[in-house]
Amino acid sequence: MPQDSSKPGILLLGVNHKTAEVGIRERLAMVNSDIPPLQFFSSLNVCDEVVFLSTCNRVEVIAVAPSIENAVAKIKLHWLEKSGLSLKDASNLYEHKADDAIRHLFRVASSLDSMVVGEPQILGQLKDAYKKADEAKTTGTILNRLMHKAFSVAKTIRTETRIASNAVSISYAAVELAKKIFGELKGKRAMLIGAGEMAELAAQHLMANGVSKLIVANRTLARAVELADKLHGKAVSLDEIPDALHEVDIVISSTGAPGYVITAEQVKKAMRPRKHNLLFLIDIAVPRDIEPNVNNIENVYLYDIDDLSGIVETNKAEREKEALKAERIVEAEVIKFISWLKCLDIVPLIQGIQNKAEETRLKELSRSQSALKGLTPEQLKAIDTLTRSLVQKLLHDPIVSLRKSHSEGEEQALALMDAASHLFKVNGSGK
Numbered sequence: 001m002p003q004d005s006s007k008p009g010i011l012l013l014g015v016n017h018k019t020a021e022v023g024i025r026e027r028l029a030m031v032n033s034d035i036p037p038l039q040f041f042s043s044l045n046v047c048d049e050v051v052f053l054s055t056c057n058r059v060e061v062i063a064v065a066p067s068i069e070n071a072v073a074k075i076k077l078h079w080l081e082k083s084g085l086s087l088k089d090a091s092n093l094y095e096h097k098a099d100d101a102i103r104h105l106f107r108v109a110s111s112l113d114s115m116v117v118g119e120p121q122i123l124g125q126l127k128d129a130y131k132k133a134d135e136a137k138t139t140g141t142i143l144n145r146l147m148h149k150a151f152s153v154a155k156t157i158r159t160e161t162r163i164a165s166n167a168v169s170i171s172y173a174a175v176e177l178a179k180k181i182f183g184e185l186k187g188k189r190a191m192l193i194g195a196g197e198m199a200e201l202a203a204q205h206l207m208a209n210g211v212s213k214l215i216v217a218n219r220t221l222a223r224a225v226e227l228a229d230k231l232h233g234k235a236v237s238l239d240e241i242p243d244a245l246h247e248v249d250i251v252i253s254s255t256g257a258p259g260y261v262i263t264a265e266q267v268k269k270a271m272r273p274r275k276h277n278l279l280f281l282i283d284i285a286v287p288r289d290i291e292p293n294v295n296n297i298e299n300v301y302l303y304d305i306d307d308l309s310g311i312v313e314t315n316k317a318e319r320e321k322e323a324l325k326a327e328r329i330v331e332a333e334v335i336k337f338i339s340w341l342k343c344l345d346i347v348p349l350i351q352g353i354q355n356k357a358e359e360t361r362l363k364e365l366s367r368s369q370s371a372l373k374g375l376t377p378e379q380l381k382a383i384d385t386l387t388r389s390l391v392q393k394l395l396h397d398p399i400v401s402l403r404k405s406h407s408e409g410e411e412q413a414l415a416l417m418d419a420a421s422h423l424f425k426v427n428g429s430g431k
Contacts, residue, residue: 008048008064008065008066008142009064009065009068009097009098010062010063010064010068010097010098010101010102010142010146010341011062011063011064011065011068011071011072011095011096011097011101012060012061012062012063012095012096012097012100012101012104012105013060013061013063013072013075013076013079013093013094013095013096014028014053014058014059014060014061014093014094015028015058015059015060015092015093015094016057016058016059016060016094016113017057017058017115019092019093019094020092020093024085024089024092025056025057025058025059027083027084027085028059028079028083028085029054029059030054030082030083031054033082036136037052037054038050038051038052038132038133038136038138039136040078040082041061041063041075041079041138042138044074044075044078046065046066046067046070046071046074046075047063047064047065047071047075048063048064048065048066048140049063049064049138049139049140049142049143050062050063050064050133050138050139050143051063051129051130051133051138051139051143051147052129052132052133053108053125053126053129054129055121055122055125057114057115058108058113060108061075061079062101062105062143062146063075063143064140064142064143068097068098072095072097076090076093076095098338099334099338102146102334102337102338103330103331103334105146105150106149106150106153106154106330106333106334107327107330108122108126108150109122109123109126109150109151109153109154110123110153110154110157110158110163110326110329110330111123111154111163111164112163112323112326112327112330117163117319117320117323118163118164118319118322118323119164120164123151123154126147126150126151127151130147141344142341142344145337145340146337149333149337152333153329153330153333156329156333157326157329157330160325160329161322161323161325161326161329162318162319162322163319163322163323163325163326164319170198170284170305170308170309170312171198171199171201171202171205171252171284172201172202172205173308173311173312173315174202174205174252174282174284174303174308175202175205175206175209177282177303177308177311178206178250178280178282179209181278181280181301182249182250182278182280184209184210185206185209185210185211185250186209186210186211186212187210187212188210188211188212188249188250189211189212189213189214189215189247189248189249189250190203190206190211190213190214190215190248190249190250190251190252191214191215191216191217191241191244191245191247191248191250191251191252192214192215192216192217192227192252192253192254193217193218193238193241193251193252193253193254193255193261193262193289194217194218194253194254194255194256194285194289195216195218195220195223195224195226195227196254198254198284199216199227199252199254200227200230200231202252202254202284203216203227203231203233204231206250206252207231211250213233213234213247213248214228214231214232214233214234215228215233215234215235215236215244215247215248216228216231216233216234216235216236217235217236217237217238217240217241217244218235218237218238218255219237219238219255219257221235221237224236224237238255238257238261241261241262241266242266242269242270245262245266245267245270245274245279246270246273246274248279249277249278249279249280250280250281250282251279251280251281251282251290252281252282252284253281253282253283253284253285253289253290254284254285254289255285255289256285257285257287257289258287260288260289260290260291261289261290262281262289262290262291262294263291263294264291264293264294264296264297267279267281267294267297267300268297271297271298271299271300276298276299277299278299278300278301279299279300279301280300280301281294281300281301281302281303282302282303282304282308283302283303283304283305284304284305284308285305286305288304288305290302290304292304342413343403346402346403346405346413346417349402349417349420349421349426349427350399350402350403352424352426352427353395353398353399353420353424353426354395354399356424356425356426357391357394357395358391361387361388361391364387365383365384365387398420401416402416402417402420405417
């Protein structure tokens with residue numbers, strides 16, 4: 001059912017890696033703006049509550065507004081203008097309203113809308129965005145509840161599905177494969193050959209899994225030193241690789257060298273002083289860095305980029321299956337949140353009825369003061385409890401009916417609210 005645009009509602013405007021190039025995302029992030037984003041959107045006076053999310057892959061405004069249509073139009077116009085963009089760039093923006101906005105946020109929090117489905121970073125980024133909004137006091141009842149529910153949905157999905165359990169990047173898959181070979185990586189020693197982005201990502205995964213020693217080898221020694229310092233490792237030149245093979249258990253190679261960086265003969269020589277302890281090599285370079293015959297040496301395991309790509313593709317397919325389960329969880333939680341939102345309309349009316357009943361009870365007790373003069377404090381307390389209990393029991397069924405009415409459809413809920421307002425002489429705002 002479409003939401004009445006005259007009612008306060010939830011909206012979400014933004015861009016992501018699928019809808020806008022990085023140059024547009026950078027501008028909309030308002031990093032160099034003279035006014036912080038939260039302050040800027042609040043100053044437009046069209047939102048009661050607002051959260052601003054900015055990551056390398058997405059920039060989004062999540063807001064609650066008295067009039068959704070008015071807020072969408074004004075935010076678009078002024079956000080583009082403030083970011084140095086024109087109205088033609090509005091085509092890059094997506095907009096979600098009411099249940100679509102809730103659904104989108106839940107999917108973002110659960111990494112279902114991420115470049116890599118199942119990646120964990122987005123949840124932390126969303127929590128940081130909410131923390132900033134909370135500190136800036138730009139959130140209220142609805143967004144506080146919505147953001148916490150988004151965090152809860154993401155946690156449920158990670159607990160009840162295997163959406164994040166399969167490696168879907170080459171560097172991560174390499175480390176996961178090493179874990180399968182060794183059981184665990186705690187205390188193991190590793191060498192990276194090459195110092196590019198893929199090698200750095202692999203190194204970060206290795207360190208996170210407890211690798212105790214890291215050697216970085218690179219054609220340009222300065223770059224090896226830079227990466228080794230960053231990861232608290234040791235830098236060596238490519239010429240020192242044969243000697244370093246004695247010291248390590250895992251080798252991940254990703255250079256752009258035209259020929260083999262590691263030969264079968266070098267590995268054979270290294271295995272003697274190693275006393276034939278297991279050696280695991282991963283070659284993710286194209287052309288290959290490690291001579292394929294290495295795989296024929298006893299206690300040596302070699303995997304290349306094709307092996308890892310096959311693992312990644314299989315894992316992506318598995319994640320997609322798990323994503324379907326996750327989508328069902330999201331849909332169920334969207335329905336629950338919409339139900340809670342509809343209850344908000346009824347809460348002021350219920351509070352008004354309860355307040356009026358309590359005022360009437362106290363007024364009648366006050367009128368009876370002269371007749372109650374001879375009673376003990378215990379007897380007065382018993383009368384107070386009795387009258388309070390009578391009021392609660394009389395109001396119980398009407399209040400339960402009001403709370404359930406939203407599930408019977410908006411028209412029936414409104415009709416019952418109007419009837420309750422008329423019967424109890426209380427308006428919809430609880431006054």
